[in-house]
Amino acid sequence: MQKNKLKLIESNILPISFFSRPAEQVAPDLIGCKLVRKLSNGDFLWGVIVETEAYSQSEEACHGYFHRTSRNETLFGEPGHLYVYLTYGIYHCINVVTDRSNWANGVLLRALAMPGEHERIASGPGLLAKRFELNLCHDNCQLTQENDLWLASNSLTSINTTVVRTTRIGITKAKELPWRWYLKESRSISKRKRGDRCPPKPQAWHPTSSDYL
DNA sequence: TTCACGATTCTA
DNA sequence: AGAATCGTGAAG
Numbered sequence: 001m002q003k004n005k006l007k008l009i010e011s012n013i014l015p016i017s018f019f020s021r022p023a024e025q026v027a028p029d030l031i032g033c034k035l036v037r038k039l040s041n042g043d044f045l046w047g048v049i050v051e052t053e054a055y056s057q058s059e060e061a062c063h064g065y066f067h068r069t070s071r072n073e074t075l076f077g078e079p080g081h082l083y084v085y086l087t088y089g090i091y092h093c094i095n096v097v098t099d100r101s102n103w104a105n106g107v108l109l110r111a112l113a114m115p116g117e118h119e120r121i122a123s124g125p126g127l128l129a130k131r132f133e134l135n136l137c138h139d140n141c142q143l144t145q146e147n148d149l150w151l152a153s154n155s156l157t158s159i160n161t162t163v164v165r166t167t168r169i170g171i172t173k174a175k176e177l178p179w180r181w182y183l184k185e186s187r188s189i190s191k192r193k194r195g196d197r198c199p200p201k202p203q204a205w206h207p208t209s210s211d212y213l
Numbered sequence: 214t215t216c217a218c219g220a221t222t223c224t225a
Numbered sequence: 226a227g228a229a230t231c232g233t234g235a236a237g
Contacts, residue, residue, distance in 0.1 A: 110220085
């Protein structure tokens with residue numbers, strides 16, 4: 001890897017200050033940002049975030065609403081870390097811890113669009129974790145420096161972006177909160193808002209290698 | 214120790 | 226609409 005390319009990557013890593021805000025502020029800002037994983041062979045695995053949800057201790061759907069336990073401990077930790085949990089005994093879900101310590105707050109990464117790959121390869125939290133090979137071992141990873149995994153700033157400059165705001169899905173409590181956001185132009189959304197038609201294939205936006213930096 | 218239940222996905 | 230599948234927390 002070129003030295004200057006490495007510098008460029010470092011300058012694009014989202015800092016702790018980005019995450020030190022309430023989840024409902026971070027979640028929409030994360031749309032268009034990139035999740036990057038460096039594999040042991042030196043290759044990069046990356047995708048553009050196209051769907052997120054915010055969760056906060058102040059509302060019932062949050063894992064930290066009732067109690068602070070060993071399972072949700074990471075969500076109470078420092079912002080800029082990864083919170084991973086297992087759901088339905090089968091799928092892992094990837095969250096970014098936000099706001100401040102001792103306050104359960106985070107953003108669920110629900111869908112990614114990946115260059116050169118099928119639209120739905122990382123469309124949904126379980127599939128996203130599966131494609132990035134992330135599991136409970138990665139719980140509490142720090143995302144704000146260049147290790148194996150980090151988040152990089154928004155590089156969607158080639159298209160006019162529209163971020164749709166709607167209610168969260170797959171939950172039974174606090175359903176009415178409009179704390180889900182997605183990129184309207186992407187076909188990699190797990191579920192669209194009623195009345196929002198999926199963009200047609202030829203015109204639809206999809207990341208390319210030029211979106212990397 | 215037991216039991217009910219998911220921040221999901223795939224199949225019928 | 227229903228199944229698959231298992232770690233966790235609450236209850237007994």
